[in-house]
Amino acid sequence: AAIEKGNYRHFMQKEIFEQPTVVAQTLRSYLRPGEQRVALPQIDFDISAIDRITIVACGTSYYAGMVAKYWFEQFARVPVDIDYASEFRYREPVLPDGGLALFISQSGETADTLAALRHCRKQGQVIAAVVNVPTSSMAREADLLLPTHAGPEIGVASTKAFTCQLAVLAALAAHFAVKKGLLNHREEAIIVDHLLEAPACLNAALDHDEEIADMAHLIAPARDVLYLGRGADFPLALEGALKLKEISYIHAEGYASGEMKHGPIALIDDKVPVIVLAPSGPLFEKTVSNMQEVQARGGKVVLISDKAGIEQAGEGCMAVIEMPKVHPLIAPLVYAVPVQLLAYHVAVAKGTDVDQPRNLAKSVTVE
Numbered sequence: 001a002a003i004e005k006g007n008y009r010h011f012m013q014k015e016i017f018e019q020p021t022v023v024a025q026t027l028r029s030y031l032r033p034g035e036q037r038v039a040l041p042q043i044d045f046d047i048s049a050i051d052r053i054t055i056v057a058c059g060t061s062y063y064a065g066m067v068a069k070y071w072f073e074q075f076a077r078v079p080v081d082i083d084y085a086s087e088f089r090y091r092e093p094v095l096p097d098g099g100l101a102l103f104i105s106q107s108g109e110t111a112d113t114l115a116a117l118r119h120c121r122k123q124g125q126v127i128a129a130v131v132n133v134p135t136s137s138m139a140r141e142a143d144l145l146l147p148t149h150a151g152p153e154i155g156v157a158s159t160k161a162f163t164c165q166l167a168v169l170a171a172l173a174a175h176f177a178v179k180k181g182l183l184n185h186r187e188e189a190i191i192v193d194h195l196l197e198a199p200a201c202l203n204a205a206l207d208h209d210e211e212i213a214d215m216a217h218l219i220a221p222a223r224d225v226l227y228l229g230r231g232a233d234f235p236l237a238l239e240g241a242l243k244l245k246e247i248s249y250i251h252a253e254g255y256a257s258g259e260m261k262h263g264p265i266a267l268i269d270d271k272v273p274v275i276v277l278a279p280s281g282p283l284f285e286k287t288v289s290n291m292q293e294v295q296a297r298g299g300k301v302v303l304i305s306d307k308a309g310i311e312q313a314g315e316g317c318m319a320v321i322e323m324p325k326v327h328p329l330i331a332p333l334v335y336a337v338p339v340q341l342l343a344y345h346v347a348v349a350k351g352t353d354v355d356q357p358r359n360l361a362k363s364v365t366v367e
């Protein structure tokens, strides 16, 4: 059946709003809520024996992989290498015996990612793939297929596939942690509960749609926009910048907050909006101090944080967007929503072709 936009103006907008439903749908196949356990598809290799993971992907899927690196290392203590597929293919990577190679792709057909997968297969790696299109090449060729259940994604800029990838990767990281003996049943139950809260938190984030549409005019005239985040929210800063440049054609850069003083701070003046992703938590103070360095130079900040964070640091910001208070594990899923909405509304304000941005393809099947 043809996929319709329904009451939405663009597919991208529809797909952003589908996230609570499709993330819940995806989580259902990776969690057993009744038992408060993570439940992965049948795996015929020994996870506890895997001591290195190589993640390979492109575009937005690569950023999901970057978030996963933080999770695998923090929760499961497994070192992770991550590469863009186009780099991985040609850099002659050294792969460990019996390592796990994990590919992330919405389409399952991206040429560089598929070539990297085949390369890893030849090198004797165990191949896992987080893929949205179940009939795709990557889905067929993986030893362990970890499907996302986002449904067809039509907008060229990926949104719901990304949050569903994060949902699968969070469950996978928790599963590794359990198998490595680093999470007992009680701790696993707590993680499962937090993951199950994600759809409601995504809904709460979507409630800010109108407010974000209203602030789009603050960003639309900008020539450059900077996004800052730390820890697992650093990849979200990269994703926010990617979304904005893809569909609004505004130059944007994502930076690790602490790295800003090593370069991008030179760009700051009152014409460069700076979007700061800072959920309250152990890294909050650090990010806020970077934000204050921006403000001291006249930079106009949009702070995305929760109530406590905004109360503490919201003063002096050009705008704030209040997210629900969430566990650090699900913050990257929830904080994806405001950066997607911001990019979307800025693009609408600029009158660009949101679903079919110039020069971009939904699936890049040539090198």
Ligand code: G6P
Pocket: 058, 059, 060, 061, 104, 105, 106, 107, 108, 109, 110, 113, 156, 157, 158, 360, 361, 362, 363, 364
């Ligand atoms: C293209 C799309 C992006 C996507 C990237 C990777 O650039 O425009 O939205 O993130 O390819 O695609 P994949 O299907 O492998 O996730």
